[in-house]
Amino acid sequence: MTITRRQALGLTAGAAAFLTFAPRISFAATAETDAAIKAFTGGATPTEGTVSLDTPEIAENGNTVPVGVTVDSPMTEDSYVESVLILADGNPSPAVATFHFTAMSGAAEAKTRIRLAKTQNVIAVAKMNDGSTFMDTKEVKVTIGGCGG
Amino acid sequence: MAKVVKHVAVLFAGVMLGGSTAAFAGGPSDDKLVIDDEIEIITRTAAPEGHPLDEVISGWHYRTEETRALEADSFQNPGMLYVERGEEIWNTVDGAAGKSCASCHGDDGEFLKGLGANYPKWDEANNRPINIELQINACREANMEAKPYKFDAADQKALTTYIKHQSLGMPVEVDLTQGEMKSWWDKGEELYYTRTGQLNLSCATCHEDYNGNYIRADHLSQGNVNGFPTYRLKQSSMVSLHNRFRGCIRDTRAEFPAAFSDDLMALEVYVTWRGSGLSVETPAVRQ
Amino acid sequence: MAAPKPRVKVPKKASQGEVITIKTLISHPMESGQRKDKKTGELIPRKIINKFSCEFNGQVVFSCDLDPAVSANPYMEFNAKVNEPGTFKFTWVDDDGSVYETEKKITIE
Numbered sequence: 001m002t003i004t005r006r007q008a009l010g011l012t013a014g015a016a017a018f019l020t021f022a023p024r025i026s027f028a029a030t031a032e033t034d035a036a037i038k039a040f041t042g043g044a045t046p047t048e049g050t051v052s053l054d055t056p057e058i059a060e061n062g063n064t065v066p067v068g069v070t071v072d073s074p075m076t077e078d079s080y081v082e083s084v085l086i087l088a089d090g091n092p093s094p095a096v097a098t099f100h101f102t103a104m105s106g107a108a109e110a111k112t113r114i115r116l117a118k119t120q121n122v123i124a125v126a127k128m129n130d131g132s133t134f135m136d137t138k139e140v141k142v143t144i145g146g147c148g149g
Numbered sequence: 150m151a152k153v154v155k156h157v158a159v160l161f162a163g164v165m166l167g168g169s170t171a172a173f174a175g176g177p178s179d180d181k182l183v184i185d186d187e188i189e190i191i192t193r194t195a196a197p198e199g200h201p202l203d204e205v206i207s208g209w210h211y212r213t214e215e216t217r218a219l220e221a222d223s224f225q226n227p228g229m230l231y232v233e234r235g236e237e238i239w240n241t242v243d244g245a246a247g248k249s250c251a252s253c254h255g256d257d258g259e260f261l262k263g264l265g266a267n268y269p270k271w272d273e274a275n276n277r278p279i280n281i282e283l284q285i286n287a288c289r290e291a292n293m294e295a296k297p298y299k300f301d302a303a304d305q306k307a308l309t310t311y312i313k314h315q316s317l318g319m320p321v322e323v324d325l326t327q328g329e330m331k332s333w334w335d336k337g338e339e340l341y342y343t344r345t346g347q348l349n350l351s352c353a354t355c356h357e358d359y360n361g362n363y364i365r366a367d368h369l370s371q372g373n374v375n376g377f378p379t380y381r382l383k384q385s386s387m388v389s390l391h392n393r394f395r396g397c398i399r400d401t402r403a404e405f406p407a408a409f410s411d412d413l414m415a416l417e418v419y420v421t422w423r424g425s426g427l428s429v430e431t432p433a434v435r436q
Numbered sequence: 437m438a439a440p441k442p443r444v445k446v447p448k449k450a451s452q453g454e455v456i457t458i459k460t461l462i463s464h465p466m467e468s469g470q471r472k473d474k475k476t477g478e479l480i481p482r483k484i485i486n487k488f489s490c491e492f493n494g495q496v497v498f499s500c501d502l503d504p505a506v507s508a509n510p511y512m513e514f515n516a517k518v519n520e521p522g523t524f525k526f527t528w529v530d531d532d533g534s535v536y537e538t539e540k541k542i543t544i545e
Contacts, residue, residue, distance in 0.1 A: 060213045060436040061382035064507045075517075088505055092470055095503040099514070104497045106455035106517030112500075113507040115468070143366030224445045227509040230463040233441065385465075385508035 029123065033089040037125055037135070040085045040098075046135035051084065051126035054111075055138045062116040062142040069099065071108035071126045071134070081108040082127050090120025116142050176361040177210030177370075178217070182430075185223050188318045194426035201357060207427050208370035208435060211361070216382065220434040228310065228380030228432025231387050235311025238304050244295025250308075253292065261315035266429050269418050271328030278333050278414050281309045282389070300408040306387040310378045313431035321375050321429060323422045330418060337419025340412060346401030352420070367436070372397075373424035374417070376433020383436060390417060440464045440485075444526055446540040450518040458490065458498075460512045462528050462536060468504035485510055487529040493522040518542060 029037070037046065054068035071081045080103050086096040099110045108126075116122070119141045126134045182190040192207035209217060219225050239250045254260040265281060272279035272287075279287070285308055286297035298305035325331050341352045355364060356372030363369065377390040388396075391408035394416060398405040406412040445459040462485065469482025482504060489499035498514040516524070521543045528536040 056213065056215045058213065060216050063385050064382040066215050066218075068513075091505050093503070093505070096505040097503060098501040100496075100499040100501075102496055102498070104492060104495060104517055105515055107515040109515055110498070110500070111511070111513035113511050115505045115507055224443070224459050224461070225511065227461065227511070230441065230443065230461065230509060233443070234463070 029087075029089045029121070030094065033087050033094040033123065036085070036087055036094055037123070040083075040125055041127065041133040042131075044133055046125050046133040048135060050134035051124050051136050053122060053124045053136045053138045055122050055140050058141045058143060059116060060143060062118065064113050065116050065140060065142075066111065067096075067114050067122060068111040069109070069124045069126075069136075073108045073128065075101070075103060075106060075108055077103045078129075080105075080129050082129050084108075084110070084127075085123075085125045086112075086114070087123040087125070088114065088116055088120055089123060091115070091117050096122075116140055118142050177206050178214075180210065180214075180217060182207070182209055182217070182221060184221055184317070189428075190318055190430060191320055191426065191428040192430075194320075197422070197425040200423065200425075202371065205373065205424055205427055206360075206371050207373055207375060207424075207430065207433075209376070209430065209433065211368045211370040212434075212436060216434055216436060220430065226380065226432060226434055227385075228378075228387060228434060231307045231310045231378075231380070231432060232314045235307040235309070235314075238308045239311060244289065244293035246292065246294040248293045250288070258315050261312055263316050263319050265313035265316040265431065266319040266321050267324065269323065269414065269421060271324075271330050273328060276329075277411070278330060278418050280390075280409070280414070280417055281312055282391075283409055285309065285312075301389055301392055306378050306389055309389065310387055310432050313378065313429055316429040317431065318428045320426050321421060321424050323418065323425065325418075325422065333415045333418045334422060336411075337415035337417070340416050341419055345398065346403030348401045350401040352397070352416075371423070372420065373427055374420050375424045375427040376430035376435070378431060379433045379435050381435050387432065440528070440530070440534075440536050442526060442528060442536055442538045444524075444538055444540055446524055446542060448541075449543045449545045452544050453517065453519060455515050455517050456542075457513065457515055458524070460488070460490075460526060461509060463509055464528075464530075466502075466504065466506055466508045466510060470504065483531045485528045485530055487527075488512055489527050490514070490516070491525045491527075492516060492518075493520070497524070518544070520544065 051069065051071045056066065059065040067086065069084050071084065073079060073081045081101045083101065084099045087094040088096050096114050097112060101108050121137050121139050123135065123137050182192050184190060192209050194205050196202050196205045209220060223229055240256055242249045269278040269280045282305055285305065289295040289297050325334055344351045352372060355369050360369050360371045374390055378387045381388045391413050394413050395405040395408065440463050442460065442462045447456050450456050464485050466485065467480055467483040469479065471480050472478065473480055484502060484504055486502055488502065490497045497516045500512060502510060524540045524542065526538050
């Protein structure tokens with residue numbers, strides 16, 4: 001997938017128009033992102049901490065941005081991370097991926113590469129086997145190439 | 150005027166990056182590229198005689214830490230998917246003669262070791278330089294009795310990537326004493342310094358005068374070609390050298406020459422020479 | 437590209453109870469469904485890998501639901517705790533219903 005500069009600008013304009021009318025949520029996520037978080041947590045507001053996102057401060061190209069997530073958990077049969085939801089709140093659709101762990105995962109860590117349409121927040125929400133939820137947010141600046149390249 | 154432009158570029162870079170990473174903001178990084186902790190890649194070397202710059206630097210140094218890391222791990226490098234595909238093609242029979250590349254050249258990679266580091270070469274039969282893509286097509290027609298690949302066909306890119314990868318780490322060296330290579334080099338040099346397009350840019354404007362600076366958010370490299378075909382994050386696929394040449398010329402808003410035309414073959418001879426001594430990095434990973 | 441081809445990297449051996457790192461990559465364009473065909477102006481239909489899973493001796497170790505925002509040639513890196521020798525089975529599910537699979541064995545030293 002290639003996101004052209006024009007599309008990126010269009011998205012920015014759209015998001016700006018949207019924010020003018022939408023009520024602002026604590027971390028300024030879009031309503032769609034907030035709904036996705038609530039659907040994942042069963043309505044609960046996640047606590048900061050325990051989960052941490054590893055993203056570059058600046059992505060050279062929005063088509064391939066490395067993202068890593070680590071959850072502080074013993075990963076035993078009694079206490080483990082069930083899943084981690086990754087969202088990107090400035091994309092046409094915020095859903096990125098959901099990792100599902102088990103006690104056999106050994107460590108609650110995963111990495112992948114994602115597409116970001118523009119500079120925006122990447123969000124990770126972790127759900128533990130006891131139902132508690134945690135969240136981390138990182139901003140990634142997406143640069144736009146030089147000449148049409 | 151030139152000085153003003155430079156200042157604007159540097160200032161812009163500072164704004165973009167908030168001055169957070171010094172190595173990134175100014176000039177190339179001083180990192181070392183060792184693939185899989187095994188294969189040392191020559192990414193900086195003394196320029197060959199007659200080169201306008203003192204040091205030849207691979208485009209790898211101009212990329213962010215994350216992009217550099219992708220190339221340093223052959224598993225994470227998505228270009229390796231195309232190397233594997235290229236190996237399959239190498240060993241697959243095609244054409245009326247019932248042959249594969251491996252039928253004549255073997256399947257152990259011995260024949261290919263170092264070969265990709267020494268192209269383009271002089272092609273006596275056609276009285277012009279020949280590159281890997283044209284060599285593949287010549288073999289397909291003459292020996293395999295198969296159709297030549299169209300420019301940038303997926304199989305052409307994968308096979309070229311596989312062939313070049315067999316010289317990973319070996320220094321690029323073009324033999325200008327063969328045939329009329331020197332006169333093609335001269336023609337390539339002339340093209341390199343000729344301003345074209347509505348933006349009135351030559352290759353040298355960006356890649357010689359302003360390498361290390363920014364053109365909007367792009368960190369300009371020396372434009373060396375030792376990593377082609379290159380896995381480009383923008384396309385999420387392999388990009389061939391002549392595709393990149395055409396893209397650059399298009400970006401100056403000029404009419405661009407056909408792939409493998411005399412102009413682009415001359416440019417390939419000259420630009421490959423400019424990167425003499427750098428290791429073959431194929432498949433390099435770039436933005 | 438030809439048919440999607442998986443690549444996986446798993447250590448050949450581990451000590452009992454060791455947590456190992458597994459890396460996977462598969463060639464796939466991850467067509468997002470949001471891109472237009474430059475010639476016709478029509479939307480190119482979505483075609484992505486939507487599910488990945490890793491099992492060890494029949495038990496799920498790690499899985500992932502993928503959305504169109506995952507990059508082309510999807511890469512996954514995760515861990516597994518190895519208590520016994522056995523076989524890792526990796527599965528990728530395509531939107532068109534195709535399933536791509538590969539396996540790797542591991543021994544205990």
